[in-house]
Amino acid sequence: MDLRFTPEELAFRDEVRAFIRDNLPAEIRERMRLGYGARKQDTVAWQRILNKRGWAALSWPKEWGGPGWSSVQRMIFLEENQVAPAPELSSFNITMIGPVLIQFGTEEQKKKFLPRAANLDDWWCQGFSEPGAGSDLASLKTAAKRDGDHYVVNGQKIWTSTAHHADWCFVLVRTNPNAAKRQEGISFLLVDMKTPGITVRPIISIDGSHHLNEVFFDDVRVPVENRVYEENRGWDVAKFLLGNERTGIARLGKSKERVTASKEMARTVRENGKPLIEDAAFRQRVAQLEVDMKALEITQYRVVSAYDRARDGRPDPLSSVLKVKGTELLQATTELAMDVGGPMSMPIWAEELAALSNDPDVGPEWATQATGSYLFLRAASIYGGTNEIQKNILTKAVLRL
Amino acid sequence: MDLRFTPEELAFRDEVRAFIRDNLPAEIRERMRLGYGARKQDTVAWQRILNKRGWAALSWPKEWGGPGWSSVQRMIFLEENQVAPAPELSSFNITMIGPVLIQFGTEEQKKKFLPRAANLDDWWCQGFSEPGAGSDLASLKTAAKRDGDHYVVNGQKIWTSTAHHADWCFVLVRTNPNAAKRQEGISFLLVDMKTPGITVRPIISIDGSHHLNEVFFDDVRVPVENRVYEENRGWDVAKFLLGNERTGIARLGKSKERVTASKEMARTVRENGKPLIEDAAFRQRVAQLEVDMKALEITQYRVVSAYDRARDGRPDPLSSVLKVKGTELLQATTELAMDVGGPMSMPIWAEELAALSNDPDVGPEWATQATGSYLFLRAASIYGGTNEIQKNILTKAVLRL
Amino acid sequence: MDFTLSDEQRLLKDSVDRLMADRYAFEQRKNHVKEPGGWSTALWSQYAELGLLGLPFAEEYGGFGGGAVEIMLVMEAFGRALILEPFLATVVLGGTAVRLGGTDAQKSRILPAIADGSMKLAFAHGERQARYDVTDVMTTARQSGGGWMLDGAKSVVTHGDCAETLVVSARTSGERDDADGITLFLVDAGASGVARRGYTMRDEQRAAELSLSGVRVGQDAVLGEVGKGLPLVERVIEAGIAATAAESVGAMEAVHAMTLEYSRTREQFGRTIGSNQVVQHRLAEMLMSLEQGRSMAMLAAMMVDEPDAAERAHNIAMAKVGIGQAGRFVSQNAVQLHGGIGMTGELAVGHYFRRCMVIERLFGDTAHYLGRLAADVA
């Protein structure tokens, strides 16, 4: 038993670190250092650079362009990438549709979609949630009627993030409304977002960003060959996708990056006439967060290293611990960064920064952006199964109550 | 609207403060200042001093020896008494059996018991809880069979605090096992603890103190005239008793006394080469507790002043807030006091202090006693309806969910 | 001790509640936000007609002689409705500065104009480098030609974009962080040398960055005593804390009520989410925080006129901490219990959440005031 990285793992980390340092475009790094979210073009550009290096499809088998990494290596890569900070890989492409096609897809589907997914030539989004469904996925109502060699899809999806950027969407639809159990009669379709009858309506988040959407399907015709796995067996695909590897679910690198940034900025602002970084309460708060991050880091090591050993498909229940503690830390560390900015964190500078003006200048971008990510990440304890749901999962799966 | 005390209330507070200062025996005050619980003789002595002054039966009508105070005055008295620190009045005598007899008792019962209860000539205890019942009081099984002008009581009570001191016990018994609802068929009896067939077995708490007991009833004969209110209507009496005035339920004075003592002691011990009182984290912790105590103090004012206005019998649901927040503070402030003592809080000196010895002397009594009250008050969030039960009450009574 | 309201106070409360019910439903509010200034000029006139804009001023200045309790009642109602108008900046902050610091002449000139709605004020004290340090004033005022010349900049001035009159703190002597040497000035927002950049805050309220270069004012612009402005600044901030504490209570009430309602109606896994004990207890804990917060808002209202400055500052700092923590707990959990929909601008819950977030950081945040209290521990 040894928690330390092996020399090989350390060498790998240095290699990743060096590659990111040398290849991440300076303008992207600077925007992200200031706390901006990655723009579409940032994500595309960076993922293609990584894909060129063979690092984009990080969990895929070599034959489909994967780097053949262990999950420890994947964890190291993800953290280095977050800490950089660099745009994160499209999880829809890399950890969702990719593995799904590799597991369930036809040869044609793999050939058609995997290389483009790895290179982000196609931007994928996920059409699962529906109004009123929330965490209760199986209650979905969007219907697909067979019509010759097409399905005709009608219904509505919601919380579809980046649908407005997407070229393709993988959608759960109900192909058999009369199935005995709700989980039966669901199919998994790949839908070209350019198909007639699709309407994307933006949902503006409380941070002011346009990330989420409603997607309406009005007689949308989907070729049958775009169905993944058997008809009415889509729930198996969804279960695989949701239970699929959750390395990086804790997003620890992001929390670390926020604490590092907070400490940097805390040298530039003051509290009671001293730099904030010298304030005892602030230091206590940072110290506590560093303790919690360290504990989660090791718990993540344990989950991830166990993942390679016992590949029995079903995810380690401890990954619910990663989700809960990880999102608690994301929220605590983004709140820390916002608090460092103090009053300067409250304005929205966006328009001001865009406009040329002789008016008084505006405050530091990092402060207003810190609030943006604080607000945006209030959703972290909601999406992917609320933290309350995670505790229900632990109750059933581990406590067996 | 005015949160401040009126000049009359301030004058009253000064009068109480002066009386306690001048009349509380020095030896008792010193023991309590060190954090010892009041011994039986301490409680008896102090309550008799107060009763002589007419202040013991603080919530009773004048005709039965009450001082005729407003609930604001009662609150002021209770806090001054706790802050002194002085032994608290026997709640069994003053806030439980007294009001019960005044409300439901016969003239004979009042004459026989009230004056002796006020003067603590009789030490009362409460026979409600039973093994396996816990917060679910109505599931009690102790049976009383009518036999001529007596009831014959058989069964067991538990968590009976100070039963080993008690002269009398008020007991809930089941007189009709066939009642439709569990709450029906229960009667309220007054039992002389000297009656044959009563066995008291001590329960030692995790602080090492003997406070709680099991009480066994084996064919215990109780005269029918010692039944309060109608047969099989005992639940109404119990409801009245439990819902009865809850001024002082927050025990805020005790928390304040613990914080004051902690600050005093923190001047005498060190942290990182300085007096602990100068440690930034310690000061933050104290400041937060003082904020929480202040908020609770005003919430208590609101509840108590409302209590005099709308005397519709049923207790203000906000009193559940007083219970939860009050016990959280009791536990936080006793933990603070223990932490001040640091390593010196961990030993049990009791025997050492008793024994004459030339061995090395022992550490400060206040430290080991601080741990005693910390341990003992872990029960504060359990007795009188656990804090989880209190939140259920708020859910039903206020949120109506 | 007495928590009952007088008939006048109940009357005031009812009339404001009625106005909010008629004119400030969440859907109506969306239109108010879209107005040029980011708030409703029509409602501003209504406030004037109702006498709200003169509430805390003496009758002789066109006011109603209301006290801290009256302000508390109004701010609670405003908090429930999430109003956007510059009431805090004009009546509470600017109004307190003039009411407590002004000469008869200044009061006669300004207070009636506030009361009838014709003049709006802003309190321009905070500076970018100061963060929450109240004595960190680097804006300077130098004697020049019988008057004063102001140079410097002010940051995140609440409703500083629409105010006609600015209450500006400047250093007339001493160094950065000195308690002495701070003076308040009444500055016409249109004066030459004054530049403003208005913008929207995270809670949709307006604020402004302000720059002053060679701004000339007369001796009659001095508010209070030259070099002794700090105590007045502190009274203004204390009034602001008390008022926003009450506003926060209103916001907590509203957001708790709508979360409770949502938990009754929203179904998941075939049952209302409110039937989950965990949700029930969370709502009970939110209620407890709300009530503890309400107690703290009452404390602030009671203390804002306390003559003993140290006693006043200490108690208001306690209220600030208590309200900040309560507002955060209640509003964060309101979003959490709403789930995804709570993260959008479409429901009111996200707006209450952001208002509580901003209020926690007005005049200094929770950590700042807890630090003060820690320093007071004795």
Place this chain on the structure above:
Amino acid sequence: MDFTLSDEQRLLKDSVDRLMADRYAFEQRKNHVKEPGGWSTALWSQYAELGLLGLPFAEEYGGFGGGAVEIMLVMEAFGRALILEPFLATVVLGGTAVRLGGTDAQKSRILPAIADGSMKLAFAHGERQARYDVTDVMTTARQSGGGWMLDGAKSVVTHGDCAETLVVSARTSGERDDADGITLFLVDAGASGVARRGYTMRDEQRAAELSLSGVRVGQDAVLGEVGKGLPLVERVIEAGIAATAAESVGAMEAVHAMTLEYSRTREQFGRTIGSNQVVQHRLAEMLMSLEQGRSMAMLAAMMVDEPDAAERAHNIAMAKVGIGQAGRFVSQNAVQLHGGIGMTGELAVGHYFRRCMVIERLFGDTAHYLGRLAADVA
């Protein structure tokens, strides 16, 4: 990175678990407490036979050359069983001091005696006035007649009442709080001038107050370098923190398991308390704390032999904080969920609770180490 155990490690774990199952059921433990010394001499011999008492020592000293992981496995098992014997004081604390600081002669004299169970040690460093300050050593040692003379007092010395050999820290130069000038001595508990008062702690473990007046020892009693004892003291404390972290994990495991079991069987209002979602989530949160604590105990075990002193100290301080907070949360809630019965000595839960409470305060409490980490923030 590798979390698998070697066959030897699994063997060790199984054998200790088996011994605990056979000899340390809670009812059996009640008898061990009643033994004269407050712990079981019979089990002490068993530990010796199993080789546990020599676990961390080299073969040449009658040991088994075990490392931090082996100690972790044993301490977890001991934590689950709440053992009372002086393993921590003798093998971990005293043993580390001699193992890292001793000359060959000292090691040959002491380590085999520890291993075969014939000698018990105690680490007498803390002093009453010091609270948790590790450099606050006022006990003095002065050169006298070719040897040293010790004067002073030591406080709350774990199992200091039964040890034959005391590892005593004393000041050979410098002032109170000086890092330099501290020296460790091996003192025979029977030496003239040594007085002890043994007593029971809140967790039923034994400790002692110790006084030294004119206690004479030879040069060969010096452990490590004269005046440079602090680094050795710190290594001993770090070993103690790592060991008690693992013990705490064992205690948390046990108390979580019995609370879970209790919630399955205990009925109230006609249903098991474990059917309450609030109880379920509390148990889930306890589980999360336990797992986070386990991670921290692993960190401490990995770091205890880290050569970089600053790195080692920082990580072990983090583990100490994490374990302290986890142990408190888990054990406090175990008592709460048990209700009244959890407040009595009759069930094991209250004993685990008190052991976690004491462990949080051994070698310094959570606030003390969080303060250190805060000082490290950069």
